[in-house]
Amino acid sequence: MQIIISNTSKEPIYEQIYVQIKKHILTNELQAGEALPSMRQLAKDLDISVITTKRAYEELEKNGFIFSIVGKGSFVSEQNNEMILERKRKVIEEQLLSAIQNSKEIGVELEELLELLTMLYKEDT
Amino acid sequence: MLNLIRKDIVLQKNSLLILLPALFIFLFLERSVIWVGVIFCFAIIMQSFALDEKPSANLLMNSLPYTRKEIVSSKYIGACVFTFLVLLTIVIGNLIIHREITQWDQLLFIASVIVVFISFAFPFSYLFKSQYLMMACGVLFVLYVVLVNTFIPDLGDRLRAGVQTILSFDNSLLYAGGILAAVLLYMFSWMLSIRIYSRKVF
Amino acid sequence: MENVIELQNVNKAFKGFELKDLSISVKKGFVTGFIGGNGVGKSTTIKLILNLLQPDSGDVSVFGLNYKKHEKEIKQRIGFVFDHNVFYEHITLSDMKKIIKPAYKNWDDGIFHQYVNLFELPLKKSIKTFSKGMMMKASLAFALSHRAELIIMDEPTSGLDPIFRRELLDILHDIMQDGEKTIFFSTHITTDLDRIADYITFIHNGQHIFTKEHYKIEEDYAIVKGETNLLDRDTEQEFIGIRKSNHGFEALTTNKQRTANLFGDMVILEKPTLEDIMLYTKKGNDNYVKSYS
Numbered sequence: 183m184q185i186i187i188s189n190t191s192k193e194p195i196y197e198q199i200y201v202q203i204k205k206h207i208l209t210n211e212l213q214a215g216e217a218l219p220s221m222r223q224l225a226k227d228l229d230i231s232v233i234t235t236k237r238a239y240e241e242l243e244k245n246g247f248i249f250s251i252v253g254k255g256s257f258v259s260e261q262n263n264e265m266i267l268e269r270k271r272k273v274i275e276e277q278l279l280s281a282i283q284n285s286k287e288i289g290v291e292l293e294e295l296l297e298l299l300t301m302l303y304k305e306d307t
Numbered sequence: 308m309l310n311l312i313r314k315d316i317v318l319q320k321n322s323l324l325i326l327l328p329a330l331f332i333f334l335f336l337e338r339s340v341i342w343v344g345v346i347f348c349f350a351i352i353m354q355s356f357a358l359d360e361k362p363s364a365n366l367l368m369n370s371l372p373y374t375r376k377e378i379v380s381s382k383y384i385g386a387c388v389f390t391f392l393v394l395l396t397i398v399i400g401n402l403i404i405h406r407e408i409t410q411w412d413q414l415l416f417i418a419s420v421i422v423v424f425i426s427f428a429f430p431f432s433y434l435f436k437s438q439y440l441m442m443a444c445g446v447l448f449v450l451y452v453v454l455v456n457t458f459i460p461d462l463g464d465r466l467r468a469g470v471q472t473i474l475s476f477d478n479s480l481l482y483a484g485g486i487l488a489a490v491l492l493y494m495f496s497w498m499l500s501i502r503i504y505s506r507k508v509f
Numbered sequence: 510m511e512n513v514i515e516l517q518n519v520n521k522a523f524k525g526f527e528l529k530d531l532s533i534s535v536k537k538g539f540v541t542g543f544i545g546g547n548g549v550g551k552s553t554t555i556k557l558i559l560n561l562l563q564p565d566s567g568d569v570s571v572f573g574l575n576y577k578k579h580e581k582e583i584k585q586r587i588g589f590v591f592d593h594n595v596f597y598e599h600i601t602l603s604d605m606k607k608i609i610k611p612a613y614k615n616w617d618d619g620i621f622h623q624y625v626n627l628f629e630l631p632l633k634k635s636i637k638t639f640s641k642g643m644m645m646k647a648s649l650a651f652a653l654s655h656r657a658e659l660i661i662m663d664e665p666t667s668g669l670d671p672i673f674r675r676e677l678l679d680i681l682h683d684i685m686q687d688g689e690k691t692i693f694f695s696t697h698i699t700t701d702l703d704r705i706a707d708y709i710t711f712i713h714n715g716q717h718i719f720t721k722e723h724y725k726i727e728e729d730y731a732i733v734k735g736e737t738n739l740l741d742r743d744t745e746q747e748f749i750g751i752r753k754s755n756h757g758f759e760a761l762t763t764n765k766q767r768t769a770n771l772f773g774d775m776v777i778l779e780k781p782t783l784e785d786i787m788l789y790t791k792k793g794n795d796n797y798v799k800s801y802s
Contacts (some may be wrong), residue, residue, distance in 0.1 A: 189703070190781070194724055226682035233707035233722050234541060310611040317607055318597060358597065369561050371612045372584035416600050443684040 183212060183219070187228055194228055199238035204265055207247050209268060214260040218248060221256075311373060311381030312388060312424035315355045319389075326351060327396045334400040340409065341470070344417035348393045349424060351395070356429070357437045365509045379501045382429065390421050415486070416470070422489045433503040465482045511537040513574075513659050513691040515559055519567035521553060528553060528715040531567070535708075538688045540681065541720070542599035542706035543695040544783060546791060549686070550696040550715045555663050559589060560691070571659065585614060588652030590694075592645045592664035598637035602630060602647060613655035624650035639667045649677070660684070662694035666701050678704050698782035709783065713790050727780050731765040734758070735776035747771065750789030 185202045187195055206212040218224075221239055225232040241258055242248045246266070250256040285295050316323070326347060333343045359382075360365065368378050394414050401409045432440055514535035526552050535541045542631045545551050545563045556562040558568055560576040560583075569576065596605050602625070610616045624634060628646035630639075639647065645665060652660055666674045678701060684690050697704065702709065702723070710720040721729070735750065737758050745751060747768060748760035759783060762768040769778060781789075 194727060196724055198796075220686075222686050222688060226679075226686065229678070229682070231528050231705055231707045231723050232685060234724055236707075237722070237724055310608075313611070314608045317604055318600065320604075363593065363595040364597065366561065366591060370559050370584065370587075371609065372579050372581045373612065414513075491741045509556070 185224075187230065196234045196237040196241065199224075199228075199235060200241045203242055204237065204245075204247055208266065210282040214256050214258050216258045216306060218258065308373075308377045308381050308384070311368075311377060312315045315359075315381070315385045316388075318358055319351065319441050323351065324391070327392070330393065330396050331400045331404065334397065335404050339419075340397060340401075340413055341417055344393060344397055344414075345420050345424075348390045348417065348421045350363050351389045352425065353428065353432075353440070355385065355389065356382060356432060360432070360437055364508050365507070369509065375507075376501050379433070380497070383425075383497045383500070386421070386429075390418055393461060394418065409505045413429060413465050414484075415482070417446065419485060419489045420433055422491070424495050426489075428494045430499045430503060433500050433507070513537045513570075513571065514693060515568070515570045515573075516554070516557065517563045517568045517570075519557060519569060521557065521562065523553075526550070526553075526597050526715065528557075528564075530624060531606050531712070531715070531717050533710055533712075533717055533720065535710075537691050538685075539707035540685060540692040540694075540705050541708040541710055542699075542702040542723075543644040543693060543710050543712075544697075544699060544702070545695075545712040546786060546787060549713050551712065552663055554712065555661060555693075555695060558661060559587070560584075572599060576797060579606075585655075586658045587740075588655065588657030588660045590645070590652050590660070590662040590665050592667055594636070594648075596636050596644075596647065599635055601633050601635055603632040605636060605647075606632075606651075609651055616658045617654055617656065620656075621650055621654035642670065642673055642747065645669060649680070653680075658690055660690065660692045660694075662692070664695055664697065666696055666698050674698070674701060681705055699787075708754060712789070713794060714788075726783070726786070728764060729765060730781045730786055731762050731768065732779040732781045732785055733760045733762050733768055733772070733776050734779065735772065739772065739775060744771075749793035750791070752792070761785060761793070 183202070183206055185199060186301070192196060193201075203212070203218070203289055212218070217296055218239070219227070221235045222232055225235045228235070232283050235293075239248065239250070243250060243256070248256050285291075290298075330343065330347055334340070359368065359378075367373065394417065397414070397417075398409050417448075428440055431443065445473055512534040516531055516533045519528060519531040526548070530718070531550075531554065533554070543554070545553055553562065557564055558571065560569070561575075561581060572586060574583055576583060606621065610621075624630075624646075628643075628650060630643060630647055630650065634646070636644070645668075645715070648664070652662075664772040666677065669677070681692060682705065685692070692705075706723050708720055709723055709726060711718040735758060736799075737753055740751070740753070740758055747764075748762055751758055762778075765778060768776070
């Protein structure tokens, strides 16, 4: 699992960890049931304090992305994961729908829209 | 506490290796056993005391799992150990060099003098510093000289005679009394030092 | 959460200096960085925790035990590192080990030699030939070789080169892995704290200013920059320590959210460093004193 921390970012470090682990979970890079590194191990690896990773894990747990078992560690949650994916998909659908609506209003063809989407998609990564 | 005494011996290892053989030389030169014994005991004991006097040494000892009581007590017991070592060297030295057994009353006398001396020196040094002890001794010596020159010109002889008289006493009751007094003094000094040391700030 | 160190309403007065009603607690399993300027009472506090000093009033407890009854038990479980050499200088490291080892029930020669090798320390050279960094490494080796549950360090990184400072932090990370150990250390080098400290305890003029989770500091505090005309009697109350110049002002707020609501886009809010907080707190305190004198 790759996590890149920026010390100059305005975003707090726990937030950066939270966002990146969440992304790994949502993209299925981290699969349901998979164990996360221990808070302390992650802190050592990232050269940051334990309380920071603890906060990130707490946020992840609060929002249902992971669960922890005392003495065993933290794991990626299952059902919530699919719910979240579903929810995310719905959001994407809605956003695409409004994009299509807007396109139709000014007469942008499907092909042109696809092109634009492909371009934007590639640009972002 | 045994650890603390062992620590003093480890620290004094090198000087003991020099001083104890040096004692042989003095015995060979047939100096007064009492005088040599007292000086050597005192030198070794006070050197060991001075090493632990630095603030850093106090910081270390007190941060290790020892109580202040133990730290002080180790010095008092250690002094006895060092005295014993010196006396043992004297006995062995005399046996080898002069093929004679040292008189036990001489040894006892050295021990008593050291006990009395330490009883004053340790609380004094805990209260002030052992450096000041040397100064205090200097002042006492000056007083002694003045006393000798102005009032009692034959004080030195009298003291020597006094020591001889004490040694020539054959009264075991007197001996026992003297030793008991010295031991009581030592105990009192021990308690006093613990009190002084407990209030020290490093 | 369990507290390993607890100071309650501790007072200690010296000539010209005092700790006032100091209450500090240090959480088990975490690293607490102890900051404050020179002469504000950091070393005194550490000495109180190690029972090198006794408080005039108030309670000090370590592992939930007090020193009056459990002095040796407590010290068995503490590893200490001071900012200067406390070892006998005329003997070798191996002789020093002979002195320290028997003091601890849980001493482990294996761990000691592991650190001696790691730090490349000479066992047979007298300690007075050691450099500052080597002394520090030796102290650390002693502090870590008896499986101490609490490690107390007074300015461990001062005088060390940046490379070893990093190595030290790595070692500390390793120590913290099992979650059973606690580290409490004072420092001037606040950047070290960003890498390791879970909690920050800040004292100033013998008083406890705060103990916070490290990330909480940037949530609460902020450096505020804006035009001088924003300042008046009321708005100045919002800040501690203000630096005014011809070109604007810079100040520290302890309530970032409130300041943001109050001034909106008229000011810039920036993440404060621990040094900023120390500096402005001192400034604020001096002003406070001045206005009353």
